[in-house]
Amino acid sequence: MSATLTTHAGDRLNQAILACSSPACVGLDPVEDRLPETISGSPLARIEAFSLGVLDAIAGHVPAVKLQSACYEAFGGEGTLVLAHVAQAARSHGLVVILDAKRGDIGISARHYATAAFDAIGADWVTASPYLGMETLEPFLQTGGGVFALVRTSNPGSDHLQSQRLEDGRTVARCVADQVAALGDQWMGASGWSSLGAVTGATKVADLGALRAAMPRQILLVPGYGAQGGRGDDVEACFHSSGLGALITASRSVIYAFESGVSWQSGVEEAAKSMSSELASIAGLRE
Amino acid sequence: MSATLTTHAGDRLNQAILACSSPACVGLDPVEDRLPETISGSPLARIEAFSLGVLDAIAGHVPAVKLQSACYEAFGGEGTLVLAHVAQAARSHGLVVILDAKRGDIGISARHYATAAFDAIGADWVTASPYLGMETLEPFLQTGGGVFALVRTSNPGSDHLQSQRLEDGRTVARCVADQVAALGDQWMGASGWSSLGAVTGATKVADLGALRAAMPRQILLVPGYGAQGGRGDDVEACFHSSGLGALITASRSVIYAFESGVSWQSGVEEAAKSMSSELASIAGLRE
Numbered sequence: 001m002s003a004t005l006t007t008h009a010g011d012r013l014n015q016a017i018l019a020c021s022s023p024a025c026v027g028l029d030p031v032e033d034r035l036p037e038t039i040s041g042s043p044l045a046r047i048e049a050f051s052l053g054v055l056d057a058i059a060g061h062v063p064a065v066k067l068q069s070a071c072y073e074a075f076g077g078e079g080t081l082v083l084a085h086v087a088q089a090a091r092s093h094g095l096v097v098i099l100d101a102k103r104g105d106i107g108i109s110a111r112h113y114a115t116a117a118f119d120a121i122g123a124d125w126v127t128a129s130p131y132l133g134m135e136t137l138e139p140f141l142q143t144g145g146g147v148f149a150l151v152r153t154s155n156p157g158s159d160h161l162q163s164q165r166l167e168d169g170r171t172v173a174r175c176v177a178d179q180v181a182a183l184g185d186q187w188m189g190a191s192g193w194s195s196l197g198a199v200t201g202a203t204k205v206a207d208l209g210a211l212r213a214a215m216p217r218q219i220l221l222v223p224g225y226g227a228q229g230g231r232g233d234d235v236e237a238c239f240h241s242s243g244l245g246a247l248i249t250a251s252r253s254v255i256y257a258f259e260s261g262v263s264w265q266s267g268v269e270e271a272a273k274s275m276s277s278e279l280a281s282i283a284g285l286r287e
Numbered sequence: 288m289s290a291t292l293t294t295h296a297g298d299r300l301n302q303a304i305l306a307c308s309s310p311a312c313v314g315l316d317p318v319e320d321r322l323p324e325t326i327s328g329s330p331l332a333r334i335e336a337f338s339l340g341v342l343d344a345i346a347g348h349v350p351a352v353k354l355q356s357a358c359y360e361a362f363g364g365e366g367t368l369v370l371a372h373v374a375q376a377a378r379s380h381g382l383v384v385i386l387d388a389k390r391g392d393i394g395i396s397a398r399h400y401a402t403a404a405f406d407a408i409g410a411d412w413v414t415a416s417p418y419l420g421m422e423t424l425e426p427f428l429q430t431g432g433g434v435f436a437l438v439r440t441s442n443p444g445s446d447h448l449q450s451q452r453l454e455d456g457r458t459v460a461r462c463v464a465d466q467v468a469a470l471g472d473q474w475m476g477a478s479g480w481s482s483l484g485a486v487t488g489a490t491k492v493a494d495l496g497a498l499r500a501a502m503p504r505q506i507l508l509v510p511g512y513g514a515q516g517g518r519g520d521d522v523e524a525c526f527h528s529s530g531l532g533a534l535i536t537a538s539r540s541v542i543y544a545f546e547s548g549v550s551w552q553s554g555v556e557e558a559a560k561s562m563s564s565e566l567a568s569i570a571g572l573r574e
Contacts, residue, residue: 031395070392070399076371076407081364104389104416105357106442108318112357120363129391131418131437133444150418155393157420164462165454172459175451 008189009124009146010197010219014244016063016096021285023239024276025098026058027223027251028086029068034256036264044075044082051086054255057269059093061276066221066249067123069101080121087122097123098221098247102150103136104129110139118145127199127221130176134183137196141187146195146219149180152211154201154224173207177214184218193219193244200238202230202248209237212245220246226253226275232282243285250275295476296411296433297484297506301531303350303383308572310530311563312385313345314510314538315373316355321543323551331362331369338373341542344556346380348563353508353536354410356388367408374409384410385508385534389437391416397426405432414486414508417463421470424483428474433482433506436467439498441488441511460494464501471505480506480531487525489517489535496524499532507533513540513562519569530572537562 017023030050032043039046039053055065067090072083090097099121103113117126117140125146128137140147152162152173162173170178177198184194194217200208202224212220220238224230225248238246257271258264280286304310317337319330326333326340342352354377359370377384386408390400404413404427412433415424427434439449439460449460457465464485471481481504487495489511499507507525511517512535525533544558545551567573 029396068396068399070390070396070403073367073403074399074407076403077364077366077368079364079403079407080360080367084363102391102416102419103357104391104418104437106440106444109316109355109357112355112361116357116360116363116366120361120366129389129416129418131391131416131445131448132389132440132442133447133449135442135444150391153393153419155419155422157393157422158418160420160466161418161459161463162420164459167452167454167456169454172448172451176448179447 009144009195010189010193011191012124013064013096013146013219013247014191014193016094017244017247017285020063020276022062022276022280023243023247023283023285024062024272024279025064025066025247025249026054026062026254026272027066027068027100027249028054028255029071029251030255031071036258038264044079047071048082048085052089053265054268055086055090055093055095057265058272059095061269061272062095064096064098064247065090066098066100069099084121091122096125098125098127098148099123100127102127102129104132106132106135110136114140114143114145118143130180134179137183141195146197148197148199148221149176151177151180151198152200152204152207154203154228154230174210174214177211180218181215184215188217193217197221199223202235203228205234208235212238221249222246223249226250232278236282239283241284243283246283248279296431296482297476297480298478299411300351300383300433300506300534301478301480303381304531304534304572307348307350307563309349309563309567310526310534310570310572311349311559311566312351312353312534312536313341313349313541313559314353314355314387314536315341315542316358316538317542318358323545325551331366334358335369335373339376340552341555342373342377342380342382344552345559346382348556348559349382351383351385351534352377353385353387356386371408378409383412385412385414385435386410387414389414389416391419391423393419393422397423401427401430401432405430417467421466424470428482433484435484435486435508436463438464438467438485439487439491439494441490441515441517461497461501464498467505468502471502475504480504484508486510489522490515492521495522499525508536509533510536513537519565523569526570528571530570533570535566
């Protein structure tokens, strides 16, 4: 187990959701040409300053942040050092850190990716691809970290594989969901949820209910809320009656809220508060 | 197009294969506890020195090297800086560099990963996962780099997804292969091969011939030769009559050849030469 991961990843995430009374997660995927002009410096320095500023603005309003690894990796090793710095800052704000890295390898390479995500970067959870099978996911779980397995993603092109129907009637996504549920049973926490969760896109509304039922102990990471078109009532089916069971992510609609004209950090803060409050009601976590 | 990628990735790889008269590729996935004891220093410094030493030993004997990104990423940003240094050294030796990173994202995140692989690291080709659909692969191709899409991987657990049978009779792997072939037709080089290739594991012998037929213009990257149990006659079906069409990878059986007692670099060199020669005969590239 990693030195920094001392409790079950699902329990820690659920504690943060309950402490914040909200299942909202801000996706931090900064692209240089959309940053506020008032932030100056090199491209990477601007991304770092913006990232840290977003964390300041959202801390206390949401329980978790999802860091898009690619935005930082585009700058090579220097970018990965910044990513680790941003993750550290997020944790010091009390935010649960989800590294959206979509890694997918096996054996010792998978263990190396776990070391990279949980030790070198300092994430609590990582997203991972199931194409090589469940043995891709186990090395992450064995470190004590959390994994959101890609099951049903929000992009249009995902249908061409994930919606293919098997001869037993299930879709490919449902087949993966069943395997995730079975493996996840081995990694249960005290709160009744597994440290193996699943990514189920908010834009795939028709599938959300069935995937929720197929994965009753998986925390669902639901991207696509906000700019990608997913709506609050679309994601209602993801929540357990306790209000737990799902973390709903919005990225562009929150981090670029300043484009509407307000000072950028207050724009981000207001957008995070608004989203957090809306989702808290949908989940039943606030009256 | 990346500044460093001035010709079609398939053409460049085929030129290297023909110049070397061999379709052999050495997989460089160094793990600290297996390194020669004569290499001293910090864990990362030892991995860097070993990697550079392997490149010295294999240069001229094989056309390409496959770098396992995870081995370096485990050291965070510093590890990624070393990875870029190793890739640069490989290119200066004339080796085609395949970054085995198994990335898989969409849109601007996929473009960031392309920048990371081809610009920040300096690879010629990258491995990528198709679980999110073909839109995962296109941003890499648009930069002028090459992509080996994961189609049929060599690990045992891959069967649970890749061998699932669809209602139309195809397996999941075959469904992906058909999509790869269709997309790859848009990215053809002068040598008659696409810059979109496919990973097809040498341990999945029963599938190799059918996948070769389904993807007639895809260069196949075939891992699992050597330590994982794949044999030369198993991979024979991967080659076109020209001797082109596949790149056969061995990792541990080459880079850890020194464990048999010889001086480590000469052990690596002899193993690379031996593998290269054996595969050259199988491909029909040498008499």
